[in-house]
Amino acid sequence: MSDAALAHEAHEEHPTTTGLNHRKILMWAFLGSECIFFGSLITTYLVYRGKSVVGPYPDEILNIPLTSISTFVLLMSSLAMVLALAGFERAAGAGADEERKQRELKKGRFWLLMTAVLGTGFLGFQVFEFYEFVHHGLGLTTNLFGTTFYVLTGFHGTHVGVGVIWLVSLLVLSYFGKVKPLDVELGGLYWHFVDIVWIIIFTLIYLIPS
Amino acid sequence: MSTEAAHTDEAHATTGHYVRIAIILTVLTVMEVATYYVDIPFALLIPLLLVLAGMKFGLVVAYYMHLRYDSKLFSGFFFFGLTIEILLLIALMVLFGIRSG
Numbered sequence: 001m002s003d004a005a006l007a008h009e010a011h012e013e014h015p016t017t018t019g020l021n022h023r024k025i026l027m028w029a030f031l032g033s034e035c036i037f038f039g040s041l042i043t044t045y046l047v048y049r050g051k052s053v054v055g056p057y058p059d060e061i062l063n064i065p066l067t068s069i070s071t072f073v074l075l076m077s078s079l080a081m082v083l084a085l086a087g088f089e090r091a092a093g094a095g096a097d098e099e100r101k102q103r104e105l106k107k108g109r110f111w112l113l114m115t116a117v118l119g120t121g122f123l124g125f126q127v128f129e130f131y132e133f134v135h136h137g138l139g140l141t142t143n144l145f146g147t148t149f150y151v152l153t154g155f156h157g158t159h160v161g162v163g164v165i166w167l168v169s170l171l172v173l174s175y176f177g178k179v180k181p182l183d184v185e186l187g188g189l190y191w192h193f194v195d196i197v198w199i200i201i202f203t204l205i206y207l208i209p210s
Numbered sequence: 211m212s213t214e215a216a217h218t219d220e221a222h223a224t225t226g227h228y229v230r231i232a233i234i235l236t237v238l239t240v241m242e243v244a245t246y247y248v249d250i251p252f253a254l255l256i257p258l259l260l261v262l263a264g265m266k267f268g269l270v271v272a273y274y275m276h277l278r279y280d281s282k283l284f285s286g287f288f289f290f291g292l293t294i295e296i297l298l299l300i301a302l303m304v305l306f307g308i309r310s311g
């Protein structure tokens with residue numbers, strides 16, 4: 001093992017004052033701040049809800065069946081993500097049983113790939129939705145609905161995009177033996193957070209009539 | 211994740227467990243979408259949708275993000291941000307509600 005790898009491993013095993021992993025604490029602190037970030041965007045949408053003076057209005061253009069499918073796709077990506085983490089954890093716990101380790105690692109990689117594919121599918125739905133809205137005359141500056149809708153869902157979509165890049169990076173790095181279960185768990189926490197933000201957005205924007 | 215925490219997770223959550231959570235999430239989503247097509251009084255619709263979304267939110271955070279089994283410190287970081295945001299949302303909704311009469 002190289003010096004750098006040894007130093008990295010020593011750092012990972014280093015006891016902390018809280019007994020908790022620092023990277024994981026950092027991730028939860030980051031997610032707490034992300035709550036405030038997305039909450040501010042959601043609040044802005046709700047405050048300006050129903051205050052557009054020109055159309056198109058939400059009831060005229062929101063496509064509930066299409067968004068329901070994309071919501072389902074994102075929910076299933078969360079399932080794929082936990083299965084990926086379970087695979088990597090089982091591989092790490094396989095010990096000297098190399099055959100079992102490789103089998104579990106393969107499962108972990110498969111579900112990681114599925115998560116990225118489903119995330120990309122969700123982004124495809126969002127791009128289609130944006131295209132349709134623009135086609136119906138709703139731009140970023142058309143009215144208050146357009147501005148608050150595009151900013152909120154656009155930032156969410158960007159987060160999904162970053163998540164997909166993160167997942168693909170983990171997948172590629174796993175083939176070089178550089179991915180530990182904690183790395184997958186941190187990516188998973190981010191991914192599930194993106195999912196719960198959409199759970200709220202779907203209810204508040206799409207399902208509650210304005 | 212510490213080894214101890216990993217073992218705790220493993221003891222509490224299996225693949226079948228995760229799939230059952232996904233099925234519950236799907237059922238809740240179907241119920242949510244059904245409210246769009248069924249004529250439900252507005253006063254009942256809002257609390258119903260918020261409860262359904264809250265249940266989905268709670269399930270993902272508790273089981274998929276493992277907060278149910280993990281350190282309370284992680285929950286503290288997350289719910290601190292969430293609480294600030296909910297208070298901000300209520301304050302601004304009330305403020306803008308008063309302003310618009």
